[in-house]
Amino acid sequence: MTRSARPDDGLLHFPPDFLWGAATSAYQIEGAAAEDGRTPSIWDTFSATPGKVHHGDTGAVAVDHYHRFREDVALMRDLGLSAYRFSIAWPRVQPTGHGPGVERGLDFYRRLVDALLEAGLTPVATLYHWDLPQELEDAGGWPARDTAERFGAYAALAAEALGDRVSHWTTLNEPWCSAFLGYGSGVHAPGRTDPADALRAAHHLNLAHGRAAAAVRAAVPDARLSVSLNLHQVRPLTDSAADAEAARRIDAVGNRVFLGPMLHGRYDDDLLGDTAHLVDWDRLIQPGDTVAAHAPLDALGINYYTPAWVSADGPSTSVAHGTGSGSPWPGSESVAFHQPAGPASSMGWPIDATGLFDLLSRVHRERPDLPLLITENGMACDDYPTPEGEVRDPERIAYLQDHLTAVHRAIAAGIDVRGYFQWSLMDNFEWAYGYAKRFGVIYVDFATQRRTLKSSAYWYGEAARKGAIPTP
Numbered sequence: 001m002t003r004s005a006r007p008d009d010g011l012l013h014f015p016p017d018f019l020w021g022a023a024t025s026a027y028q029i030e031g032a033a034a035e036d037g038r039t040p041s042i043w044d045t046f047s048a049t050p051g052k053v054h055h056g057d058t059g060a061v062a063v064d065h066y067h068r069f070r071e072d073v074a075l076m077r078d079l080g081l082s083a084y085r086f087s088i089a090w091p092r093v094q095p096t097g098h099g100p101g102v103e104r105g106l107d108f109y110r111r112l113v114d115a116l117l118e119a120g121l122t123p124v125a126t127l128y129h130w131d132l133p134q135e136l137e138d139a140g141g142w143p144a145r146d147t148a149e150r151f152g153a154y155a156a157l158a159a160e161a162l163g164d165r166v167s168h169w170t171t172l173n174e175p176w177c178s179a180f181l182g183y184g185s186g187v188h189a190p191g192r193t194d195p196a197d198a199l200r201a202a203h204h205l206n207l208a209h210g211r212a213a214a215a216v217r218a219a220v221p222d223a224r225l226s227v228s229l230n231l232h233q234v235r236p237l238t239d240s241a242a243d244a245e246a247a248r249r250i251d252a253v254g255n256r257v258f259l260g261p262m263l264h265g266r267y268d269d270d271l272l273g274d275t276a277h278l279v280d281w282d283r284l285i286q287p288g289d290t291v292a293a294h295a296p297l298d299a300l301g302i303n304y305y306t307p308a309w310v311s312a313d314g315p316s317t318s319v320a321h322g323t324g325s326g327s328p329w330p331g332s333e334s335v336a337f338h339q340p341a342g343p344a345s346s347m348g349w350p351i352d353a354t355g356l357f358d359l360l361s362r363v364h365r366e367r368p369d370l371p372l373l374i375t376e377n378g379m380a381c382d383d384y385p386t387p388e389g390e391v392r393d394p395e396r397i398a399y400l401q402d403h404l405t406a407v408h409r410a411i412a413a414g415i416d417v418r419g420y421f422q423w424s425l426m427d428n429f430e431w432a433y434g435y436a437k438r439f440g441v442i443y444v445d446f447a448t449q450r451r452t453l454k455s456s457a458y459w460y461g462e463a464a465r466k467g468a469i470p471t472p
């Protein structure tokens with residue numbers, strides 16, 4: 001079957017080698033925060049700080065995946081998924097961010113990957129999903145250049161330990177959130193609110209990506225390398241010149257701050273201009289940095305949930321782009337974000353699958369040679385078990401159907417999308433929202449750790465097994 005052939009069975013067929021995956025991250029699911037030599041990360045510190053996370057929740061126990069991973073892998077196998085995207089906890093395999101790897105921590109990932117391979121699932125390992133060792137934050141965190149060098153050394157260690165089993169590697173998950181929510185708005189760990197530090201963090205994350213990419217290539221010559229960006233599908237509220245300018249600004253500091261160095265080896269002049277009063281870019285960017293960040297990639301991972309409607313004038317009404325005590329948009333703080341009428345998830349995020357299609361088209365236009373992966377997409381719902389013990393989530397099924405249809409449309413238009421990772425395999429610790437938001441296709445009773453497949457899990461498993469979804 002060619003990539004576009006379609007049997008006439010009323011289904012939308014995906015290419016036979018398309019990856020049907022689910023995604024999670026270490027701090028959100030593992031628990032076992034103090035076991036086998038793991039040291040605190042910035043999220044342990046942040047969640048233990050009163051007032052930072054809803055209800056005072058932490059990831060100390062999470063959904064106990066560290067002890068229950070075999071059960072979780074078996075669930076994915078039985079559903080018929082073909083890939084699993086997880087993250088490696090830096091403070092578990094290289095506590096403190098320095099020195100040699102800790103074998104007990106590495107062994108956990110060796111066992112996890114072996115279980116995945118045995119179950120026929122392709123492992124996709126993300127090196128960093130926000131759990132910076134606290135010791136490195138104490139030494140300056142991402143605004144400090146040395147953190148990028150530390151990340152390169154950690155990436156080498158992880159790739160050397162797991163490269164015999166893992167060929168799909170992702171350097172960073174959503175560096176925009178690490179930089180601008182962690183050091184700008186302060187709603188994520190470490191909770192700092194300095195616009196200049198947020199920009200410094202962004203540059204050092206670009207550099208860290210480059211260092212890690214080189215380290216993984218050196219350790220795993222046949223690695224399939226990617227990075228996952230939460231690109232903002234920015235839409236001006238009106239066709240006024242002022243709103244177009246607002247959209248340009250958010251595209252610069254929301255998207256091109258990473259797309260520029262990583263895909264093109266440069267920062268765009270308008271971004272540097274918008275932020276020149278905050279940082280001295282000439283001092284920050286050292287010779288060779290953008291060349292390093294422009295490491296060859298085998299795919300770009302895109303995380304997409306909702307588009308962003310922006311205007312030059314406020315007030316902001318968007319729940320999805322709430323700003324915390326600082327702003328996550330250094331230099332463009334006055335841009336307003338809007339909440340369109342229409343359906344939204346229980347996060348309050350508007351549901352709009354056309355945003356995913358538009359985003360895929362945009363990146364494809366920019367780099368037609370680069371294969372794409374959807375490394376996160378999904379929806380929070382107010383799920384609960386019925387008295388019969390079932391969890392019915394038709395809204396999530398509709399969301400997955402709509403977004404997979406958008407992916408199918410992109411593939412039919414000639415865009416090389418290689419896979420889709422639903423966020424998330426199971427309910428988990430949703431960062432500042434604690435356990436209040438459920439994104440899983442598997443329901444977790446947080447008191448007993450019992451897992452129950454939601455109706456969306458059955459729906460998605462059937463899609464994965466058939467390699468096709470119903471025609472809308």
Ligand code: FCB
Pocket residue numbers: 025028173174177230303376423430431439
């Ligand atoms: C993304 C994160 C992921 C999860 C989803 C809902 O920004 O990468 O960990 O929190 O949002």
